[in-house]
Amino acid sequence: MSPEYLLGMAATAAFAASGILAALTTRIDLFGAVVVAVVTAVGGGTVRDLILGVPVFWLNDQAWLAVATLTGVLAFSLRGKLNARSNALAYFDAMGVALFGAGALLKSANLGIPLSHSVAMGAVTAIGGGLIRDTLTGRDTLLVSPELYATPIIGGLTLQAFLMHLKWVENQQTLLAGAVAIFVFRGLAIHLNWRMPAVAINRPQ
Amino acid sequence: MSPEYLLGMAATAAFAASGILAALTTRIDLFGAVVVAVVTAVGGGTVRDLILGVPVFWLNDQAWLAVATLTGVLAFSLRGKLNARSNALAYFDAMGVALFGAGALLKSANLGIPLSHSVAMGAVTAIGGGLIRDTLTGRDTLLVSPELYATPIIGGLTLQAFLMHLKWVENQQTLLAGAVAIFVFRGLAIHLNWRMPAVAINRPQ
Amino acid sequence: MSPEYLLGMAATAAFAASGILAALTTRIDLFGAVVVAVVTAVGGGTVRDLILGVPVFWLNDQAWLAVATLTGVLAFSLRGKLNARSNALAYFDAMGVALFGAGALLKSANLGIPLSHSVAMGAVTAIGGGLIRDTLTGRDTLLVSPELYATPIIGGLTLQAFLMHLKWVENQQTLLAGAVAIFVFRGLAIHLNWRMPAVAINRPQ
Numbered sequence: 001m002s003p004e005y006l007l008g009m010a011a012t013a014a015f016a017a018s019g020i021l022a023a024l025t026t027r028i029d030l031f032g033a034v035v036v037a038v039v040t041a042v043g044g045g046t047v048r049d050l051i052l053g054v055p056v057f058w059l060n061d062q063a064w065l066a067v068a069t070l071t072g073v074l075a076f077s078l079r080g081k082l083n084a085r086s087n088a089l090a091y092f093d094a095m096g097v098a099l100f101g102a103g104a105l106l107k108s109a110n111l112g113i114p115l116s117h118s119v120a121m122g123a124v125t126a127i128g129g130g131l132i133r134d135t136l137t138g139r140d141t142l143l144v145s146p147e148l149y150a151t152p153i154i155g156g157l158t159l160q161a162f163l164m165h166l167k168w169v170e171n172q173q174t175l176l177a178g179a180v181a182i183f184v185f186r187g188l189a190i191h192l193n194w195r196m197p198a199v200a201i202n203r204p205q
Numbered sequence: 206m207s208p209e210y211l212l213g214m215a216a217t218a219a220f221a222a223s224g225i226l227a228a229l230t231t232r233i234d235l236f237g238a239v240v241v242a243v244v245t246a247v248g249g250g251t252v253r254d255l256i257l258g259v260p261v262f263w264l265n266d267q268a269w270l271a272v273a274t275l276t277g278v279l280a281f282s283l284r285g286k287l288n289a290r291s292n293a294l295a296y297f298d299a300m301g302v303a304l305f306g307a308g309a310l311l312k313s314a315n316l317g318i319p320l321s322h323s324v325a326m327g328a329v330t331a332i333g334g335g336l337i338r339d340t341l342t343g344r345d346t347l348l349v350s351p352e353l354y355a356t357p358i359i360g361g362l363t364l365q366a367f368l369m370h371l372k373w374v375e376n377q378q379t380l381l382a383g384a385v386a387i388f389v390f391r392g393l394a395i396h397l398n399w400r401m402p403a404v405a406i407n408r409p410q
Numbered sequence: 411m412s413p414e415y416l417l418g419m420a421a422t423a424a425f426a427a428s429g430i431l432a433a434l435t436t437r438i439d440l441f442g443a444v445v446v447a448v449v450t451a452v453g454g455g456t457v458r459d460l461i462l463g464v465p466v467f468w469l470n471d472q473a474w475l476a477v478a479t480l481t482g483v484l485a486f487s488l489r490g491k492l493n494a495r496s497n498a499l500a501y502f503d504a505m506g507v508a509l510f511g512a513g514a515l516l517k518s519a520n521l522g523i524p525l526s527h528s529v530a531m532g533a534v535t536a537i538g539g540g541l542i543r544d545t546l547t548g549r550d551t552l553l554v555s556p557e558l559y560a561t562p563i564i565g566g567l568t569l570q571a572f573l574m575h576l577k578w579v580e581n582q583q584t585l586l587a588g589a590v591a592i593f594v595f596r597g598l599a600i601h602l603n604w605r606m607p608a609v610a611i612n613r614p615q
Binding site for chain 3 (some may be wrong): 023050051052054113114116117120123124127131135140144145146148149150151153154167195196
């Protein structure tokens with residue numbers, strides 16, 4: 001198993017856990033929560049593969065749904081402990097976003113997509129699963145949360161694309177750099193409550 | 206016309222009616238309501254076909270959009286009567302979910318998808334159209350409603366997959382068993398207000 | 411560059427601007443707002459191409475993401491002025507809806523899709539990007555707003571399909587007629603606050 005594959009599994013588990021935490025704020029039961037977890041875990045990558053026009057990754061490999069389901073059940077059973085960490089959902093989301101985003105950039109670039117578009121594919125993949133999770137569970141999307149969210153993702157992906165452009169190392173080796181950059185930047189935003197100056201204007205209608 | 210085809214049309218009509226009922230809780234007009242009805246009716250199956258990588262079913266057969274549109278107009282014109290049954294939306298949704306879910310499991314298995322993944326495809330198809338409907342009309346998704354929702358779907362699909370695994374009958378003949386199992390289980394949950402013990406924790410942020 | 415292409419770019423810019431205006435009603439920052447703008451601008455056309463089974467348009471031509479991004483940044487920097495026009499979001503949305511809807515009808519018909527289905531493709535494309543925008547930013551979708559929304563879209567697309575059916579002119583030449591019809595009809599609905607008689611019934615559960 002390649003490092004990308006293992007990091008993809010870690011991302012799947014992290015997103016599944018974030019899905020359970022989101023589901024637990026509603027009046028959902030175990031099966032419903034696991035559905036939310038699985039859809040969150042594979043949603044972003046499904047959108048990525050549909051746009052890229054390649055077979056959807058989890059149809060051909062039973063490990064993805066298995067990892068998402070088992071992590072979901074595990075997180076559900078540990079819900080009392082997870083709740084103690086009030087930012088647990090945001091951190092699990094950050095882990096999934098970092099690994100899926102960097103992985104999608106790599107996958108797209110390897111398919112010959114130009115780097116600017118591969119960054120866009122990374123961003124869509126990173127944000128897609130969380131958007132479905134937040135829509136299913138009736139939450140505000142993290143994208144519109146006051147803490148920096150898109151900025152760490154686009155910043156880390158741009159760094160990774162720049163490393164690919166330099167060609168100092170194999171493309172595969174940029175995956176970890178991009179993921180770590182996103183996770184550290186986003187993690188600091190969560191931990192230190194970093195936010196841009198408010199720009200909100202009054203609702204226009 | 207095969208039995209699957211006719212049951213698919215019944216599912217389309219049921220989902221279209223649920224879309225009208227959801228739309229009627231907003232300030233929508235006839236055309237808007239019919240758009241909601243059609244998107245609800247064909248949304249889940251569209252997601253199914255995109256993931257499976259097969260042509261989207263309604264592009265090649267004009268009957269689907271025609272049935273969804275006509276049912277939508279009919280349900281709109283009968284809105285006074287439908288309103289009298291306070292759970293009408295949930296029952297129409299249950300009918301569509303049962304038939305589309307069981308049909309998607311059959312279609313996926315016939316394409317050679319492993320049974321565990323075919324169950325997942327059934328669940329995504331069953332829930333997809335309703336999720337789009339609830340998002341468009343600003344409702345909480347039924348998935349996070351207090352009554353059992355995912356449990357009947359996954360339970361019925363698992364039963365159907367088990368019947369396929371046993372190979373006692375043709376795959377086609379398991380469709381009705383799965384659909385009836387989902388509909389009866391979900392219908393009882395609506396009628397008797399079955400719900401899991403509450404697991405909600407406080408919103409973590 | 412063909413007229414369709416230039417009108418598509420205008421639609422992309424208009425939708426991107428509407429995405430920025432929607433994002434500005436939340437607590438979002440520049441990068442988040444630009445993500446919303448880009449997803450709004452290319453979302454409807456992405457759904458269209460996935461359903462049609464053709465390559466996603468913006469993967470093969472870097473101009474689309476560039477126009478969406480630059481318009482997003484520009485609209486963000488002009489946010490003080492845009493806010494002065496209280497209906498600016500609705501008008502930008504109307505421009506994007508008109509041009510994307512009419513363009514999708516043309517593209518679908520040119521692919522040999524029957525006219526009734528091409529109208530449906532036009533409606534899905536027109537409404538898709540705005541739905542994603544409104545979901546991301548937690549707004550009610552314009553589809554369920556009290557002003558006429560689906561009616562102008564379906565009316566204008568039906569007119570355009572009828573012109574195609576008559577074959578008096580080349581299909582390409584119906585694009586502008588359809589787009590103008592949608593924009594004028596929808597613009598009047600916004601300006602004059604046209605709405606259907608209320609049909610809302612009480613929330614059924």
